[in-house]
Amino acid sequence: xxxxTSTIAPQDILGKVPxxxxxxxxxxxxxxxxxxxxxxxxxxxxxxxxxxxxFLVNGIQEYNEPGIFLAFEETAGDLAKNVSSLGFDxxxxxxxxxxxxxxVHIDRSQIAVAGAYDLEGLxxxxxxxxxxxxxxxxxxxxxxxxxxxxxxxxxxRDEIRRLFRWFKERELTVIITAERGEGRLTRQxxxxxxxxxxxxxxxxxxxxxxxRRLRVVKYRGSVHGTNEYPxxxxxxxxxxxxxxxxxxxxxxxxxxxxxxxxxxxEMLEGKGYYRGSTILVSGGAGSGKTxxxxxxxxxxxxxxxxxxxxxxxxxxxxxxxxMRSIGLNLEQWLDKGxxxxxxxxxxxxxxxxxxxxxxxLIGEFxxxxxxxxxxxxxxxxxxxxxxxxxxxxxxxxxxxxxxTTFFGNLTSDAASEATEIGISSLIDTWLxxxxxxxxxxxxxxxxxxxxxxxxxxxxxxEFQLTDNGVHLQKVxxxxxxxxxxxxxxxxxxxxxxxxxxxxxxxxxxxxxxDRKRKAMEARVxxxxxxxxxxxxxxKRHILIKKAEQKQVSKDRSDMxxxxxxxxxxxxxxxxxxxxxxx
Amino acid sequence: xRDSAAEGPxxxxxxxxxxxxxxxxxxxxxxxxxxxxxxxLRKICEEHLPGRYELEVVDLIMHPKRxxxxxxxxxxTLVRSLPTPIARIIGDLSDSEQxxxxxNIQRKAVG
Numbered sequence: 104x105x106x107x108t109s110t111i112a113p114q115d116i117l118g119k120v121p122x123x124x125x126x127x128x129x130x131x132x133x134x135x136x137x138x139x140x141x142x143x144x145x146x147x148x149x150x151x152x153x154x155x156x157x158f159l160v161n162g163i164q165e166y167n168e169p170g171i172f173l174a175f176e177e178t179a180g181d182l183a184k185n186v187s188s189l190g191f192d193x194x195x196x197x198x199x200x201x202x203x204x205x206x207v208h209i210d211r212s213q214i215a216v217a218g219a220y221d222l223e224g225l226x227x228x229x230x231x232x233x234x235x236x237x238x239x240x241x242x243x244x245x246x247x248x249x250x251x252x253x254x255x256x257x258x259x260r261d262e263i264r265r266l267f268r269w270f271k272e273r274e275l276t277v278i279i280t281a282e283r284g285e286g287r288l289t290r291q292x293x294x295x296x297x298x299x300x301x302x303x304x305x306x307x308x309x310x311x312x313x314x315r316r317l318r319v320v321k322y323r324g325s326v327h328g329t330n331e332y333p334x335x336x337x338x339x340x341x342x343x344x345x346x347x348x349x350x351x352x353x354x355x356x357x358x359x360x361x362x363x364x365x366x367x368x369e370m371l372e373g374k375g376y377y378r379g380s381t382i383l384v385s386g387g388a389g390s391g392k393t394x395x396x397x398x399x400x401x402x403x404x405x406x407x408x409x410x411x412x413x414x415x416x417x418x419x420x421x422x423x424x425x426m427r428s429i430g431l432n433l434e435q436w437l438d439k440g441x442x443x444x445x446x447x448x449x450x451x452x453x454x455x456x457x458x459x460x461x462x463x464l465i466g467e468f469x470x471x472x473x474x475x476x477x478x479x480x481x482x483x484x485x486x487x488x489x490x491x492x493x494x495x496x497x498x499x500x501x502x503x504x505x506x507t508t509f510f511g512n513l514t515s516d517a518a519s520e521a522t523e524i525g526i527s528s529l530i531d532t533w534l535x536x537x538x539x540x541x542x543x544x545x546x547x548x549x550x551x552x553x554x555x556x557x558x559x560x561x562x563x564x565e566f567q568l569t570d571n572g573v574h575l576q577k578v579x580x581x582x583x584x585x586x587x588x589x590x591x592x593x594x595x596x597x598x599x600x601x602x603x604x605x606x607x608x609x610x611x612x613x614x615x616x617d618r619k620r621k622a623m624e625a626r627v628x629x630x631x632x633x634x635x636x637x638x639x640x641x642k643r644h645i646l647i648k649k650a651e652q653k654q655v656s657k658d659r660s661d662m663x664x665x666x667x668x669x670x671x672x673x674x675x676x677x678x679x680x681x682x683x684x685x
Numbered sequence: 686x687r688d689s690a691a692e693g694p695x696x697x698x699x700x701x702x703x704x705x706x707x708x709x710x711x712x713x714x715x716x717x718x719x720x721x722x723x724x725x726l727r728k729i730c731e732e733h734l735p736g737r738y739e740l741e742v743v744d745l746i747m748h749p750k751r752x753x754x755x756x757x758x759x760x761x762t763l764v765r766s767l768p769t770p771i772a773r774i775i776g777d778l779s780d781s782e783q784x785x786x787x788x789n790i791q792r793k794a795v796g
Contacts, residue, residue, distance in 0.1 A: 215787030218776030
């Protein structure tokens with residue numbers, strides 16, 4: 104027996120061996136039981152072999168634990184070929200003495216039985232392989248095949264029991280795969296022998312869409328997630344979605360990020376969205392959801408952050424082309440590698456598969472912003488309750504990672520506020536784009552239905568897509584509701600016209616006043632002139648009269664002098680004192 | 686361990702070519718079952734294939750790698766590599782009827 108490995112735990116605590124399969128180690132709180140066999144059962148094509156191989160390959164590459172793959176079903180060559188698409192290079196691992204793939208060929212037609220036997224050969228084989236590379240992990244795929252090769256079930260059961268004991272004695276962590284049987288976990292009842300850990304893989308097709316699920320049925324001596332977890336097999340191997348372990352204790356951010364539209368930021372306290380918040384934009388067909396998504400993506404990339412865009416409706420090329428028409432150049436961000444598109448048809452696989460894939464890509468790309476456009480297409484894939492639970496888990500996951508999430512949601516206008524998926528409670532900022540139909544036109548009206556933690560605008564703005572981006576115009580409230588589009592323009596020009604009219608009126612009145620004043624002034628001038636003329640006249644008259652008076656008095660004194668000689672001096676004085684006597 | 690018998694068609698039957706048998710017996714240590722198998726095999730060979738068989742005994746305890754290269758699961762296993770096709774017989778060979786059937790050897794004498 105070899106020395107205990109680094110993964111061994113103190114005697115009484117159950118040690119665990121990480122599988123390196125993303126998500127599974129979270130569900131099992133650390134991995135498979137150390138030094139014990141684990142049973143993986145499932146029907147054909149559910150991923151048992153890949154599960155086992157990934158356990159071994161990860162063990163070698165990540166934990167430096169060599170492994171043995173005992174294949175009863177596929178030859179080493181077939182196996183290597185089949186899993187090369189997953190990025191597993193079995194040949195290299197074998198050449199470097201980290202892995203032994205031992206194909207056990209059992210062909211009953213070639214075997215005759217003549218007397219008592221046992222399976223000691225298998226044990227010798229295993230022992231020799233374990234010794235050769237110092238294996239710590241073993242996968243037996245699929246053990247039950249021996250029941251078709253030998254016809255002594257009693258003996259086989261004894262030998263299987265002995266094999267499990269043998270594994271435990273050598274503290275090998277083992278995966279045994281088995282076919283699902285009718286009414287029980289495995290065809291031959293292997294679960295009776297494996298008492299430590301049993302995992303079921305399931306591959307079911309609902310509405311013509313396949314979903315893979317994994318469930319830990321039993322894990323003696325350990326807490327484990329008991330739900331059915333969806334998992335995905337793609338070119339990166341297996342990813343399990345460990346969703347429900349998350350709670351509502353994520354951190355929140357006070358940092359604000361621009362929506363990319365100045366007027367929209369203005370509606371959100373002039374600052375935009377919160378980072379790490381969940382934003383939903385819902386609206387009818389052609390209401391500009393994708394444009395809003397792309398503008399946010401553009402703004403995010405412009406500030407140097409990373410954006411991951413899941414498109415469920417359009418191909419990336421089409422989005423790029425369409426966005427050029429509103430003046431967005433997304434190409435530059437794609438070239439820089441800070442924007443990544445991931446387009447797939449929702450019907451490609453089930454909802455859960457999509458989400459597993461989304462989670463995996465998020466893990467790989469480490470974005471600051473995730474856009475899902477539109478989620479309504481995913482919604483068509485399952486029941487409301489299913490979607491709700493999945494989205495809750497996705498949003499929680501993204502919030503924990505402080506990733507801003509932007510969902511587009513296609514709604515029929517009538518039901519736009521009802522959120523058929525019932526995710527409104529998960530949404531922090533909810534924008535609604537409405538088609539406003541009036542005056543023979545359809546125009547878009549955008550408003551902020553809710554936005555947690557900020558004093559947002561309550562206005563409906565007209566949402567315009569132009570050659571140089573998106574603009575939000577204030578709309579007019581008329582008797583028939585809000586006015587938008589050409590009605591708004593009409594209203595605007597009407598207002599302009601009336602303002603002009605008013606201006607003109609004021610001007611003319613001003614002029615009239617001026618004129619009046621001038622007229623009045625002219626009249627005053629005439630009167631004054633008349634007055635002056637009269638004054639002159641009168642003065643002249645006075646002077647004439649005075650002169651006449653003088654002449655009269657002079658004449659009189661002359662006459663007196665002539666009459667009285669020198670005695671008229673007093674008279675002269677007298678007449679000067681009383682000129683009126685003249 | 687190699688037993689070779691002298692060549693020679695001792696009991697050739699008409700139409701039955703006198704082929705040489707190359708046999709290999711895999712055992713795991715000198716267990717009673719292994720020894721039984723070996724004894725049974727020797728007896729059958731001497732009886733039915735005198736002088737035209739080669740027998741190799743492989744002890745997997747001594748050569749553990751051969752278990753893998755030679756595809757051995759059950760112990761004891763008898764492999765007939767010639768005449769082709771390759772035939773395998775497992776067990777302690779106590780059932781000589783089955784051994785003869787498995788090796789495709791005609792009975793020497795009936796009754």
